Every structure is written in C-alpha cells, then in structure tokens.
Amino acid sequence: MNEKTKILILEDVPLDAELMEHELYREKLQFESLRVETREDFINELENFKPDLILADHSLPKFDGLSALKIVEKKCPQIPFIFVSGKIGEEFAVEVLREGATDYVLKNNLSKLVPAVERALKEANEQIELKMAEEALRNREEQLRMITDNMLDVVAQIDGDGTLQYVSPSVKTNLGYEPEYILGKSISELLNLINSDDLEKVKSTFRAVDRSSPNKLEFRCQHADGHNMWLESIGNPLLDDEGKIIGAIFAIRDITERKKAEKELKKYHEQLEKMVEARTAELEAINKELESFSFSVSHDLRAPLRRIDGFSQALLEDHEDKLDPQGKDYLNRVRLSAQRMAELIDDMLKLSRLTRSEMHREKVDLSEMADTIAKELQNTQPERQVEFLIEDGAIVNGDARLLRATLENLFNNAWKFTSKHPSARIEFGITEYNGKPVYFVKDDGSGFDMKDVDKLFKPFQRLHTSDEFAGSGIGLATVQRIIHRHGGLVWAEGELEKGATFYFTI
Numbered sequence: 001m002n003e004k005t006k007i008l009i010l011e012d013v014p015l016d017a018e019l020m021e022h023e024l025y026r027e028k029l030q031f032e033s034l035r036v037e038t039r040e041d042f043i044n045e046l047e048n049f050k051p052d053l054i055l056a057d058h059s060l061p062k063f064d065g066l067s068a069l070k071i072v073e074k075k076c077p078q079i080p081f082i083f084v085s086g087k088i089g090e091e092f093a094v095e096v097l098r099e100g101a102t103d104y105v106l107k108n109n110l111s112k113l114v115p116a117v118e119r120a121l122k123e124a125n126e127q128i129e130l131k132m133a134e135e136a137l138r139n140r141e142e143q144l145r146m147i148t149d150n151m152l153d154v155v156a157q158i159d160g161d162g163t164l165q166y167v168s169p170s171v172k173t174n175l176g177y178e179p180e181y182i183l184g185k186s187i188s189e190l191l192n193l194i195n196s197d198d199l200e201k202v203k204s205t206f207r208a209v210d211r212s213s214p215n216k217l218e219f220r221c222q223h224a225d226g227h228n229m230w231l232e233s234i235g236n237p238l239l240d241d242e243g244k245i246i247g248a249i250f251a252i253r254d255i256t257e258r259k260k261a262e263k264e265l266k267k268y269h270e271q272l273e274k275m276v277e278a279r280t281a282e283l284e285a286i287n288k289e290l291e292s293f294s295f296s297v298s299h300d301l302r303a304p305l306r307r308i309d310g311f312s313q314a315l316l317e318d319h320e321d322k323l324d325p326q327g328k329d330y331l332n333r334v335r336l337s338a339q340r341m342a343e344l345i346d347d348m349l350k351l352s353r354l355t356r357s358e359m360h361r362e363k364v365d366l367s368e369m370a371d372t373i374a375k376e377l378q379n380t381q382p383e384r385q386v387e388f389l390i391e392d393g394a395i396v397n398g399d400a401r402l403l404r405a406t407l408e409n410l411f412n413n414a415w416k417f418t419s420k421h422p423s424a425r426i427e428f429g430i431t432e433y434n435g436k437p438v439y440f441v442k443d444d445g446s447g448f449d450m451k452d453v454d455k456l457f458k459p460f461q462r463l464h465t466s467d468e469f470a471g472s473g474i475g476l477a478t479v480q481r482i483i484h485r486h487g488g489l490v491w492a493e494g495e496l497e498k499g500a501t502f503y504f505t506i
Helices: 014-026 039-048 065-075 090-099 107-149 170-175 187-193 196-208 256-318 325-356 366-380 400-417 450-455 475-485
Strands: 005-010 031-036 053-056 081-085 103-106 154-159 164-167 215-222 228-239 245-254 361-365 385-390 395-399 423-433 436-443 490-495 499-504
Touching: 005 014, 005 039, 014 031, 014 107, 031 039, 039 065, 053 065, 053 107, 065 081, 065 090, 081 107, 090 103, 103 107, 154 170, 187 196, 196 215, 228 256, 256 325, 361 366, 361 400, 366 385, 366 395, 366 400, 366 423, 395 400, 400 423, 400 436, 400 475, 400 499, 450 490, 475 490, 475 499
Parallel strands: 005 031, 005 053, 053 081, 081 103, 385 423
Antiparallel strands: 154 164, 154 245, 215 228, 228 245, 361 395, 423 436, 436 499, 490 499
16 A cells, blocks of 8 residues: 555554554554544544544444444445454344444454455455446446437437337437337337338348448438438447447438438539530530641641742742842742741641540650650751750650650750750759659750740740741640640749750649
8 A cells, every 4th residue: 555544443442452553563554543432533533534444342331333333334434344342242243244344353363454454445445446437437428418418410229129218309309209209119110100112221221230330321201290301320239248239329310401402413413414415515526627627727728838839949940040139038038938837837737636636544654755855856966065864763654645745845945945055954854842743854055034934835935036946836835735634734944044944744
C-alpha cells in the first residue's frame, strides 16, 4: 500500500488495541490508527477520521460492536468491518456476518488478523472499483439514452426473438406512431406497415443482421396518416460477452425527400444524355462539313496559287530581258507571297487535323523522342555549335504521334531562335509543380519579353518578322492544342536575349 491505511479501533482495553497494532506493525503494514470506546466518539470519527477499515470488540461497557456495525451499514457500508473479540459464540458469529461484518478474529489468535485485514481491504477496493465501473456504465447508458432520445433519426432495438425492446421518441416525428404502439411488438407484427414490393428484401435484411454488420436497406413504409414514405435502415447485431448475438439495433432515417431528388436527378440526367447525344451528332456533322470545307479550301486555293507562282516564274525566265530590275523584284515578291500563302494553308490544315484526329494513348518515352529529334536537327546543320542536354526517364501516357509533334515544334523553335548565336544550348528536362511532373524545353536564344507572353500560343501571332526568323506562327498554337487534348497545361517564361523555357504537363 502506497498510502497509509486509516484504521479505526473500537476497543475499551488500550492494551488489546496495542496488541492489534503491534501485529499489524510486525507484518510491516503501513497504517495509522485511532482508538475509541464510546458511541459518540465512534460516530464523530467516522466523519472526521474517515477510516478505511474498522476493528471492533463485540462488547464494550457503554457500547457494543453490533450497534457500531449497524451505524456503519447505514452511514458508510463500503468500509470493511472486522470483529476482534476475546470470545464469540457460533450463533453470534453467524449473526454479525449476516448483519454485514466482513470477518471476525479471536484475540487469542491475532496471527489471523493481518490476513483478515489484507483480505478485507482487497475486497473493499474491488467493490469500490466495481461500483465505479457500474456508475460509469450507468452514466454512459444514460448519456446514450439521452442521445438516442433526442436524435432526429429513429433508433430501435430488438432482442433475439425480434421483439422491440426500445424505440426512440423520434418515431412519432418521423413515422407518426407513438412509441407505446411500437414497443413490445415483434418485427413480424409490424411487417404490415412495409410496402408489399419491399417486403421480401426487408425480411431478408432482418435475418442477415444476425450474421453480419452493418446491414443497410432502403424500403417504403406506411406513415401513421396512411401515406407512403421512404426509409433507410442501418442494422448492427448486439453481442453478449461471449460474442453471441442477443439482438440488434437499427438507425432509421426518413429519405423520402432524397428519393424525390434522386428521381428528379435521374430524369434530368436522361434529358442531359439526350441533349449530349444530339449535340454530339451535331458536332460530328459540323466536323464533317469543316473537313469538307478544309479540303475544298485547300484544293481551290492551291490551284490559283500554283498558277500565280508558275506564271511569275515563267515571266522571269522567258521575258527576263524585257524586265527591268524593279519588275523582276516585283515578280519575286509575288512568288514569295504565293509560296507563303501555300505554307499558311498547309499549317491551317495541320492544325485542323490535330484538333479532329482520334487519340491513341500508350506509354511514350519523351526522353528518347527528344534525343532522336535533337540528332535530326543537328544533322540538318552539322556546322552549328549546339549542345543538347536530354534528361532520361520522361515516361508519359499519351498519343505518340501528337507528342512527337509537340516536341518537334518546341525543339524547332529552340533551334530557330538560337540560330543567331555562335554557340547554343538546348535542354529537355523534368521538374515538379504541385507534386506533379512538369516537362520543359529550354534554350539560351533570343528569348522574348514577358509582356508578350499571351501572344505566343495564338495562331499566326509572331513576335519576330519573317526577315528575322522564318515561320508561320502556327507551331506553338499546335503545341497548346495537343497538350490541352492530353488534359495538360502549357506555359512559357523568357527574357530578351537570355532564352526561353516552355513548360508542359500531361
């Protein structure tokens, strides 16, 4: 014992009290004691000394132990009470134990006092712990009862025979029935309230709650006023200490409004599907018309452009001696414009096909693709001093053909805009943004002013003249459309004469 045990001794012979204390000290029990011999002192010290244990003689001149026992049983029955007497008859011993005494010990056999005290204190502690546990359980049950009594949902409990043992007051609000109407009835007696179409699944669910947990069910039930309503029930089995099922508890919720909303949502969904189908068919028709128009534009524009270029070339070749330098210059400009127009038509058609073509997703190694494109570019102008840095491991899921077009456009851009520098560096790599991989193509070429960044991805918008750098302004627009089709983003950063970096995600 960590704390001293308080022992109140009811004894009129001081020497006997000392012998008891000596026996306790001899066994090294940690205690403090107080001796009394009158009724008044005994009652006072119960209040003031607050003993953990009482040792009492059965007979005193002005007071007796049995009377003291009755006082203790009335005021503080949790305190162990041991009779320590010189002589005690069998009948008296039976009587005091029946009245509530914990034990008795004869004064001529005090060796039994310590075991009796230890046993009594142990039992008292166990009783205190048990009462505390019971009190905590009662409080918990009361809290749960208060919660269930005030829940908006209905809470019901059945025993192993299917009889309703409890139903929360909210049954009146939800279903219109008084709790008294439900209580004590078996589930089978209440099945007449269930919609006939849902009866079998309700029966099977109530049976299933005996085997697994939880069981969820939606069914229709009749309200007390006669109208049908939708309910959702979640059932869990109740188990005893050995794990055997002794009943079940159900939480029941009115979901009538939710069912109405689901029905309306389903109707709207069906309408939306029809609208989407109609819109899809309309878009397919428009795409076919656009494809036909594109082909027509391509065919109808290419022929006159070829004639303009051809006859201009014929004039230059066949009538060169009749043309002055200015006339020749004009004809060359006409030819260049016609060729430029033909290139624009080709680029428009490519952009259109990229938007309409079907995607075929597969695993694509962007690093390997970038390395191949870099080698192809270097072969076109082997005299250029360009360092390519390609990071390995850029594996994505996408359309290989479209992603090839993306990297070709970005690398061609970098190759083109580093062409005026004696040496250049073009890099393909991987970084991270918001926990997702971001791929980039970076160069140290002419770059651009960030105030013009919004123009970069617009078709035919160019930040340089054709005299500075050739091109139609369609490459980056193509990149943006491909990346968007892959559900990704594309953006750029740059600085004049310090290069540009184009980022994209897949």
